[in-house]
Amino acid sequence: MGAHDDANTGPIDTAAVDTAHLEQLMLGRWAETRRTAREVLKDPQFHKVENLTKEDHRERTLKQSHALVDAKAVHRAFPKEFGGDNDHGANIAGFEELVTADPSLQIKSGVQWGLFGAAVLHLGSYEHQKQWLPGIMDLSVPGAYAMTEFGHGSDVASLGTTATYDPETQEFVINTPFAAATKRYLGNAALDATAAVVFAQLITNGVNHGVHCFYMEIRDSDGRVLPGITINDDGHKGGLNGVDNGQVSFDHVRVPRFNLLNRYGDVAEDGTYTSPIESPGRRFFTMLGTLVQGRVSLSGAAIAASKLALIGAVTYGNQRRQFNATSTTEEEVLLDYQLHQRRLIPRLAKTVALGFAQEKLLGKLDEVFSGKDDSDENRQELETLAAAVKAVATWHSLDTLQEAREACGGAGFISENRFTSLRADLDVYATFEGDNNVLLQLVAKRLLADYAAEFKNADVGALASYVANQAGDRVMHRFGLRRALQEVRDTGDERRSANWFKQTEVQRDLLAGRVRQMVVDVAGELRPVAKLPADKQAKVFNEHQFEIINTSKAHTDLLLWEALTEGLESIQDHGTRQVMTWLRDIYALTTIEETLDWYLGNGRISAQRARTLSPYINRLVARVRPHAQDIVDSFGYAPEHVRMEVASGAELKRQDEALEHYRKLRASSDAPLDEKTLLDRQRALAKSR
Amino acid sequence: MGAHDDANTGPIDTAAVDTAHLEQLMLGRWAETRRTAREVLKDPQFHKVENLTKEDHRERTLKQSHALVDAKAVHRAFPKEFGGDNDHGANIAGFEELVTADPSLQIKSGVQWGLFGAAVLHLGSYEHQKQWLPGIMDLSVPGAYAMTEFGHGSDVASLGTTATYDPETQEFVINTPFAAATKRYLGNAALDATAAVVFAQLITNGVNHGVHCFYMEIRDSDGRVLPGITINDDGHKGGLNGVDNGQVSFDHVRVPRFNLLNRYGDVAEDGTYTSPIESPGRRFFTMLGTLVQGRVSLSGAAIAASKLALIGAVTYGNQRRQFNATSTTEEEVLLDYQLHQRRLIPRLAKTVALGFAQEKLLGKLDEVFSGKDDSDENRQELETLAAAVKAVATWHSLDTLQEAREACGGAGFISENRFTSLRADLDVYATFEGDNNVLLQLVAKRLLADYAAEFKNADVGALASYVANQAGDRVMHRFGLRRALQEVRDTGDERRSANWFKQTEVQRDLLAGRVRQMVVDVAGELRPVAKLPADKQAKVFNEHQFEIINTSKAHTDLLLWEALTEGLESIQDHGTRQVMTWLRDIYALTTIEETLDWYLGNGRISAQRARTLSPYINRLVARVRPHAQDIVDSFGYAPEHVRMEVASGAELKRQDEALEHYRKLRASSDAPLDEKTLLDRQRALAKSR
16 A cells, blocks of 8 residues: 555545535435434334334334324325325435334335325326325325235236226226236235225226226225135235235125226226227336336335445444454454455445435436426336336345444344344345346346437448447457557556546446447347247347346446436535545446456456556555545434444443553553463573573 | 357256255265254254244244254264264254254254353363263253353454452452453353353463353352343344343352363462463464364355255246246246346355365364364364355355345245245354354465465475466466467357366366465565564555455365365266256356456456356356256255245146136137237238228
8 A cells, every 4th residue: 555656546635524515415405305204203103123023013013104194204295285295206205214214114104105195196087086095195094005916026017817897887897817816915905904006907898908007995994804805914024024915816806997097098988998098018117107116215215224234334343343453452443454444335335326326316206207307208217217226226235234234243133233124124125116137127128229229320331330340349359459558558557557447537438338338249149139039039038138137237337336426526525525536436446346357358458457456446445444434424314213232332432441441451560461471481581591 | 059069068968867866965974864853853843933022932942952852963972971972073964954943943052062062072171071061961051152242252362251260269250341341142141041151361370371261150040140140131133033142241250160171271279270282372272173163063054044045946936937938828937037047056056066065074073073183284174174164155045045035036035935034044154153254364364374384395496486487477467468369269169168168177277276376466465574563564464355355265166166076076877967067067167257357367268268158157057957956856855844835836836727727718718809919900900901
């Protein structure tokens, strides 16, 4: 860690985080909503209690849900007419914070107001809203969101439940034709729900118009399940046991024609089907698209949980001591170990990057849902961005919670430190509201479509030159020529290498170049089969599935980098900006480090430069290390939100007491002599004789 | 997936797993013990029940522990004289299986017989054994293993608890001098233990002889905590809530001189200290070394849990269908998706490799503990191997359980499928009995010491030529020359590349070459500071900590590969051997793929070859895919051990019923027409007019 490169990485002396400034920036556009929500959630009545049976936890969560209504914490998305704020961005921002109290409460609320309520709001008519929203909003009608079945989760279009229109009685007959069509994992269903929105294949006049949504009562006011409906409990889960998930099946249950949530598809008295969207495919995706909020709120919650994890681990890492290293009397603070820095600081960087990406996502959601820009194009962008950020943020939270828990050793495993509890609850975020791998395939689909569209409009000359450049590159790469030249120039100059890596444009080129090349490569592999029959196409697609998923991940890497770079560019305070720039560099370079084989194999980084990357990252994490506490403090959470023994200062007190004990002992005449010291003295004495 | 490379990868037609043969091989040397243990554990009384409070779970686990005594399942390691088998390998083999019943039961038993009992057995005299082992073995004396403190876990040598000898009364005074010296996380301590083995600094005649172990009573026969002792409950944990972990502190509690477990250090009546091992450092490590069994049994348990996870996910992956791809009427089975193969099959390969490595580890443990070869050299080898395998196996189990749970979607989150439950329980395995990262540092220390020893004995000529070769290599690598030449030869020939990667010698060279080069590189970085003061050395060491840990990981990769290669070479059956060879290749090549940047950056693999690696792995996993079920079936677990709904065949039944429903519907006249089909027909009609 020579001084030689300090000049290249910025003025270490003036680097300092203005925590108030950074906090305001990270709270983002809906800072006030977040602050209000956090204030409400300081109340212990909302906090998760460990060691409850699922029965007791469910009871508590239901009570908490009612308390949220009383606190006016959950109506921001609803129309003003019904007592809401019609503020969609603020709604999600506030909702994200619930995870700090109890993820079960978040998910139970999400089911009630974000899914059940949102289905009525977005898929229903004004008449439907008027009839059902008040009861949904005040929780007098708890409801389930009956989409997923035993047999179909990710592939919603293939649900087995049917809703067949009977013009005789003007009713729909809701039916579960086989066991795999039984609804499953429905929050609120096992105990509390008296109603549900049920997704089923709409069949009228002998035609299946695809999946539509129906409002149904499922229990009477005494909590008895209605005739023709069977409900089972999903039982104990890996987490979120405050939510009463259940299984629901229907035996030819009749509901009035009115109960079809008919914004995107309606059935007339005589059974005639009409829809404002002609294409059944587009209609289906439009209906599902209104529910993108679920994904957006999950990613936001996952980021909040990652922040809590890092507050715990960084604080403890700054107080906990283990092993003597540079001193014989004072043990080393954990965060002074390089490995500890390497474990926590890149995760801190990615968490901050995700925070900025989430802010962009919220902005886009607000544009679409407020009607500011609800064009198809913008809706699609929202869907793609939400899919990418949700997948990466939820996985990242599991990874960060786990690393933080391990970084706190045994203490990390005790529930009072919440890492294991949060991790258990958030585990399912990786597969619900869209399995992460399926979401990444959606992202890839969009990337490939964009690429195809780009080519369609390119004139022949541009296309030719593009292809020629590609071919030229490939020949160069194949023979390793360009790289060999680069290596001669690079030889041994670590400073020049670091200077290169830290440049914003270099980082952008590397990350963006990778996405572009991967898309070109995949598209090239898939193009020859574009005209083959569907089964052959599917086979070739499948043979590149792994590559396709990696392309989406590369895209998300870039997306996060861009959000973080934009975020830091808005920072006025010089010292804060310096620290955040290092953090951004750490995000960029650890991301590149993880896929360094690609950069080497594709001649984007020379072997010489590649060898300097890891040591340079090691220096960067050491540079951010003194500011780590300030950064986590800037997340703006109060002790009532953190609630971890490791972050309480108790460890510092214990360490100080122990240090003081030994200090006094050394100064006294009672101190026992160490056997090793005794032996050394005896040996020295023997020698001197 | 062209046919062109089939010739290179073996005869696909004859590949078939003889499951009975493979099962016997994987059960290993202690197959009979494993079978006996598994038979006992079929009994539902031993199975984990979900949704218990920690109080109820603790009660159940204590009862189960007594039932294990009755079933004679836990005494294999103890001397025959006391009713044991004196069979150390068999003891761990049997113990590993407990995890299939309930990990809490495993850990509670591990504390009682593996730690508390083993301390008396290995650190005590014959008098101690005679006095205490019978009560320990029959569980009439439940005990705690009081090593870890609030302030010290990994660094046992620095424990704060003191045991000061008082020659007046011939007693030791056990004391907790400050809060951080309070014992913590002690299994059995919160409720059940009436005794404990307590680790404390032995001070006599004014000299501290380091950490020794003392047998103490901590509760009376009515369960009341004895005077001077304070016990608190560690509370709810992320898992293992059947174990009653507690905190214990001592206020000048006196124990008889006899209670020092004195095999490696004794105090005479007058306070004179004697030890058969002169060096305090070596003495300390010898005492701790007798407890290596804990690590060995944790890795074995982690491997067993990984096997359960894969049984669940592979079985479900073979039955669950989602999305139409190659057929319009039959959805795709999950395991036919490349990504799904990529997620599960490399983890299957690593699990099998770990199984063989564990078998070697057990063999070595048996050699040392049976006295067949308990040389210092062999003890050290055992310690290093145990550290490496424990770290990698426990992390691998968490990774595999998580991937398996996600691969089963929402079903993976329901406790009846056990993934989340096992994961929660096994989480702490990564940090207890030695934090994994600390263990990997031990491994690195040994690697560096071996390297130094090798050089010490090398004559000057050998040394010079070795160094010269190194230098030659480096110059070549720096200019990318050798690699460039290799690339020209490799150009575009995927078959030649696959032929190269599949060779046993090539894999060995790649994996072993990496370890060797990394050791040389690290040693080279550390050598210049070998003569600097300790604090400077520590600083430089710290600046390479990340690299050092990665070196240990590379070493373990090789070790697993060697164990798997040895294992498969003993297979007689041709078809089984073929499948296992592919599996070994998958282990080798995915391991290389993960660190491909190193191989590229160090000129070990050309960019051309590197580009063929991932597609080749994709073909290999597809080739093993039809055998995946046979491999997991060969783990030899019965339904009573697996106990997962996803592995019960229920999904297949549901899928078949749904397929049959649609088949009948298509054949009938009632089948509704799909709106898309209707639109297509209308368009065709319009056109034809």
